[in-house]
Amino acid sequence: MNDLICCSSCHGNGYIAKFCHVQDGICFSCGGSGRIQKSAQVQDADDEWYRVEAMKGCNRITVLKYRSKNLESATQRAQELITRDRYKVKYKGVDWASWRVL
DSSP: OOOOEEETTTSSSOOGGGGGGGGGGBBBTTSSSSEEEEEHOOOOTTTTEEEEEEEEEEEEEEEEEESSSSSSHHHHHHHHHSHHHHHHHSSEEEEEEEEEEO
């Protein structure tokens, strides 16, 4: 079964003109073919965008954005992600105890 669809990154051209300075503009998503596997591009229609906010001084800032099926799984993923040190290094001065998922 052939589930190839038009690549949305290059619109089926296999080439992206504004990136001609990087590997001659060949599309990284499809490898220059203009077609990709359907499952590789199409997100599950039930997924929604969620963001994680935390306090930095007196301001609430967005520290993460990602797709998830529901608020419960989004919160679980946020818990896993904010325990990683790279976010704590990237966002210095953030009160990590104040995070919430929206």
